[in-house]
Amino acid sequence: MAGGKQSPRQKMINLMYLIFIAMLAMNMSKEVLSAFGLMNEKLTDANTRAAQQNEKAYESLSLKAQEQALQYGKAKEKTDSLKAEANDLYNYIDNLKAKMTADVKNKKDYETMDKSKFLDEYFFVSGTITSKGKEFVSKLDEFRKTALNVLGETELAGVINSRFSTDPVKNKDGAQLNWLNYNYEGFPLIASLTKLTQIQADIKATESDALSTLLKGELESAVSLTNYDAMVVFDKNAYYPGEKLSGKIVLGKNDPNLTAEKVVINGKEWPEDKIKAGQVILDGPAGAVGDREIKGEFFFKENDSTITIPIKGGYSVIPRPNEAVISADKMNAVYRGLSNPMTISMPGVPSNKVAASAPGLRRVKGDSYMMRPGKGNEVTIRVTGTLPDGKKVSSNKKFRIKEIPPAVGMIRGQFGTVSLPKTSAGKITVAAGLPDFLFDLKLTVTSFKVKVPGQVAVPVTGTRMNARAKKAIAKARRNDQITIFDIKANTSGYKLKKVLPVVIKVSN
The missing domain is CATH 2.60.40 (Immunoglobulin-like)
Incomplete structure (x- = not known):
């Protein structure tokens, strides 16, 4: 049609033929444009649902981190950083989509969104990429780096790289093109909108992948016996000479279905009747005054191997008290005209077994008291404690009464x-x-x-x-x-x- 000298009639036939082809292409493009629009709607709805599901997962992880900071704290820190980057990129794309459709009166009339002018001018000028285009690519790169850093060396690393790759792309002719040109230059508006919504879908999918991967890792770690700790737990922190120990050694999880094969404490194998579900009973003599160490090992069978968990703890044996410990919370004096907070206690004696009396003294709660002194220059506080064996010990202490300074x-x-x-x-x-x-x-x-x-x-x-x-x-x-x-x-x-x-x- 384009070769040789043509008659006016032939030129007219050729022109009509071109118009006919354009009309066919136009009819096809309208159907394609509508298909893109419907796809964009479905992706938008899916993104809304994904955002809701992710938010529930974030809330669940936050609660777990509050309850078990050591186990879930790092996972929360990682997902919080990813969430911030994800929200930033998602909102950035939302704003870009709003600009693209600002002049579109009917947002549902996809057949009218056939022009590529907006992004052709927004991302490109005179064959080069604009600062806005570079910003768009930079934000994708930043999010990809953050996601890879959060997930680390996992099987998802390749997926993340593929989702957010901005590497040059080869076209059908084998020519290498810039990623931004290949994906957004010359495309109808609705097609570019759908591509951006797909990126938002990839963002939500990446958040979901990170949450499930990190939580799965923590849960697998939690059920492994290698992460259990043995704890020595006594009914009280110190004992008198001649008293019997009252306490137990338990695993951190304290699983009632978990029983050790063998327990060794201070070089001695513990009797089987003292080894119960998830714990070991201690009931021997306390020993003489001083610090006492308890060390040993739990032995468990896990699959075909034996897991050893160390036991390490201790307690103190202290002399029986014969003097109360009294301290003024502000200083070693009380001020006339003021309610002076005081703490009155006796080592080894619970607060409900300690009685204190003095003019102007009243108990607030437990071992907390308030002293509002009256006349004179001194006040004596008298304390009596009842020991576990029923014996009573008493102690007195004087405090100076001072006037409020000028x-x-x-x-x-x-x-x-x-x-x-x-x-x-x-x-x-x-x-x-x-x-x-x-x-x-x-x-x-x-x-x-x-x-x-x-x-x-x-x-x-x-x-x-x-x-x-x-x-x-x-x-x-x-x-x-x-x-x-x-x-x-x-x-x-x-x-x-x-x-x-x-x-x-x-x-x-």
Whole structure:
């Protein structure tokens, strides 16, 4: 049709023939475009379901990590990093798809989405890849690297590489093309949309693969006997001379269906009647005062081999107590007018078998007490404990009673000399504080006096200046020092004996 000189009639026939072929191609392309659109819908629905399933798996893994941090903590860290990258790439593609269809009025009319203009201009210009195109490829590469790092050397590594490969591609003629050009240059809009939705499907599939692979690995590890630990568990941490031991050695899982073939403790094979489901009973004499070591081995049969699990633990034998241990939670003194937290206990004696008494002392819970001392300079706390054998031991201890140290007047959180303009001095609020005091007390100022040089001292009730005080302050000059003194303050109904003055230096 294109060779030689042609007559006008022949040229017209050729033109009509080309139009006929184009019409056939157009009809076929409409069907193909609709097929792409339906495929995109199905992929979108599948992605929604996959996202919901993955979220449930993430929540399950998070719960397991909270309950068993050592076993599932690393798996959660890995999947959390993958989840963040996955969400970033998924949302990036969502935004790109939104831009591609921004000018499409009917998002379901796939037959109109036959142009390639958007991505041809967004990803490519004058035969080169734009910065947006490079960003798209870079995000795919980053996600692939993260996924491979999370999954490590597993059989899924090849799958991940294939899903998110951006390597050059050979076309049907054997020519090597850039991956982005091969997949997105010159394609109808709906075809490119479907390809992007497929990438989103691959993202969700990769998250699912990572979750199932890591959880499967942890579960396989959990059921293996090689990961069990033997633990020595006593009914109490210390024993008196002559007492019998009361405790057991258990495996970390404490499986009632798990019984050792043999147990050796401190070089001695333990009697079979002391080896029970998942544990070993200890009931021998405690021994003399000092630290005692327990070591040995569990022997189990697993398939055709014998698994050995080491036993390592210990306990202490301590003398019988004859003196209580009493400590003030703040310091070795108690303050008058305050509720002083204290801990009163006796070694080897439970808190419900310990009784303490003193003026102003009350039990809060267990071995926690509150002391609110009254008059005098000392208070004696008397403690009596009942030992397991019924015997009683008593102890007394004295504590000093101290007054709350002098507070300081404060303005705007500052004390001492505070520089302020005269216009601000009449608007301040007077407070009181105890810098570096052990207790965090809330002090309430009830009254104070104001002395301006050359003026009579003005009494004030409350925390803010009254009219007389403001009038006196108005007569102050630059560099005058206005003294706020005789500050009265209290805390929890207790009146402080002394509050140091605070001085305002008039700056202008």
